[in-house]
Amino acid sequence: MKTKKSDALYKKAVELMPGGVNSPVRAFKAVGGSPLFIKNANGSKIYDVDGNGYIDYVLSWGPMILGHSYPAVVNALKNAIEKGTSYGAPTPLEIELAQAVMKAYPSIEKIRMVNSGTEATMSAIRVARGFTKRDKIIKFEGCYHGHADGLLVKAGSGALTFGVPDSPGVPKAYAKNTLTLPFNDIKAFKSLVAKEWKDIACVILEPVVGNIGCVLPKPGFLETLRKETKRGGIVLIFDEVMTGFRVSYGGAQAYYGIRPDMTCLGKVIGGGLPVGAYGGRKEIMSMVSPEGPVYQAGTLSGNPLAMTAGIETLKVLSRKDTYIRLEKTMQHLEEGLKDAAKRAGNKTKFYRAGTMFCTYFTDKDVVDYKTAKTSDTEKFSKFFREMLNRGINLAPSQFEAGFISTAHSGKDIDLTVKAAYETFKGLI
Numbered sequence: 001m002k003t004k005k006s007d008a009l010y011k012k013a014v015e016l017m018p019g020g021v022n023s024p025v026r027a028f029k030a031v032g033g034s035p036l037f038i039k040n041a042n043g044s045k046i047y048d049v050d051g052n053g054y055i056d057y058v059l060s061w062g063p064m065i066l067g068h069s070y071p072a073v074v075n076a077l078k079n080a081i082e083k084g085t086s087y088g089a090p091t092p093l094e095i096e097l098a099q100a101v102m103k104a105y106p107s108i109e110k111i112r113m114v115n116s117g118t119e120a121t122m123s124a125i126r127v128a129r130g131f132t133k134r135d136k137i138i139k140f141e142g143c144y145h146g147h148a149d150g151l152l153v154k155a156g157s158g159a160l161t162f163g164v165p166d167s168p169g170v171p172k173a174y175a176k177n178t179l180t181l182p183f184n185d186i187k188a189f190k191s192l193v194a195k196e197w198k199d200i201a202c203v204i205l206e207p208v209v210g211n212i213g214c215v216l217p218k219p220g221f222l223e224t225l226r227k228e229t230k231r232g233g234i235v236l237i238f239d240e241v242m243t244g245f246r247v248s249y250g251g252a253q254a255y256y257g258i259r260p261d262m263t264c265l266g267k268v269i270g271g272g273l274p275v276g277a278y279g280g281r282k283e284i285m286s287m288v289s290p291e292g293p294v295y296q297a298g299t300l301s302g303n304p305l306a307m308t309a310g311i312e313t314l315k316v317l318s319r320k321d322t323y324i325r326l327e328k329t330m331q332h333l334e335e336g337l338k339d340a341a342k343r344a345g346n347k348t349k350f351y352r353a354g355t356m357f358c359t360y361f362t363d364k365d366v367v368d369y370k371t372a373k374t375s376d377t378e379k380f381s382k383f384f385r386e387m388l389n390r391g392i393n394l395a396p397s398q399f400e401a402g403f404i405s406t407a408h409s410g411k412d413i414d415l416t417v418k419a420a421y422e423t424f425k426g427l428i
């Protein structure tokens with residue numbers, strides 16, 4: 001694979017930007033080597049500046065569920081752009097997207113559009129704190145909720161540790177209000193809530209943890225969170241920025257039958273443009289300015305181009321046959337990858353929820369951050385690079401989910417499985 005042009009651009013980029021990128025994981029640091037610079041993308045394929053094509057399972061980290069350059073989205077955007085790109089005033093498009101989202105997520109009775117997932121989670125937590133008049137929040141180890149200060153925290157040892165910031169620049173005083181627990185640990189959760197519920201504003205989680213690969217909730221875990229938060233007057237926030245329209249049309253909350261108080265969305269609902277949203281119970285969302293006292297604003301929020309891309313994407317997703325087709329493709333890939341690993345004699349664990357998936361290079365069951373970390377990341381890095389050489393673009397980290405789109409064909413999957421088999425065999 002020739003990457004001369006990408007390599008030259010990367011050299012230039014590192015002089016201009018920290019690590020040569022505008023978001024860290026793009027830099028291939030976890031797997032070694034330098035990132036590919038992309039020229040264009042279409043359907044299931046992405047093309048770099050050297051002219052190499054790849055079947056894409058990153059899909060811009062989730063949003064491109066219809067594949068790249070989906071014609072209806074592109075055409076709608078072309079029409080929209082002629083009408084002006086931002087007004088700073090309400091448009092009918094915002095109503096249309098709000099209705100489309102709320103149809104799929106009945107737990108959202110009122111919604112606010114923002115520009116990223118980070119903004120959505122950060123704002124939802126502020127609203128939950130304003131609503132409950134409490135300061136502490138509970139999050140789970142390995143769950144990523146964007147890069148806001150109080151959320152860049154993971155647990156130390158033990159269930160009751162106060163949060164320590166993961167990143168320099170986050171004041172200890174912020175992190176102190178973030179309590180962290182292992183995902184799927186019902187006992188630890190119950191005992192923390194029993195002790196501290198009077199101070200806890202909200203519990204926020206990825207109902208399926210996509211930011212350490214793909215970790216599924218154990219039976220009873222989400223149910224316990226729902227029951228205990230309700231009892232303690234704690235706001236339950238599902239961060240469905242990744243799982244929304246991915247685990248199912250109605251997200252993880254529809255799939256597992258749990259109604260959270262608040263939901264954060266992003267990625268898919270922007271159809272590839274920068275969008276986030278948060279919403280939930282009417283009485284909670286009525287706290288948001290200008291209806292209520294909790295301030296949150298955005299110059300470009302509800303941007304007409306972003307709304308248009310979201311509306312067109314959700315139109316396709318609301319058709320029943322879309323998810324039937326996605327499920328078929330995903331089953332094909334799941335069976336193929338599992339079988340390829342087995343035939344090659346590789347010990348891996350495969351997990352998936354709807355159209356997100358992860359192959360862990362471990363023989364342990366992955367149920368939380370700690371068990372995810374048992375993966376052989378060296379082996380994954382080799383796997384990643386070999387797959388890339390064979391024209392398959394996976395996320396450049398063991399701890400990221402893969403995604404499929406409606407554009408992935410049976411032939412794409414067959415090629416991917418064949419490449420995976422050859423790569424797995426080479427790893428033995």
Ligand SMILES: *Cc1c(COP(=O)(O)O)cnc(C)c1O
Nearest residue numbers: 116117118144145146239241242
């Ligand atoms: C991607 C992601 C975010 C952050 O969204 P950005 O648009 O990158 O700010 C938040 N939560 C989850 C679960 C995510 O996957």
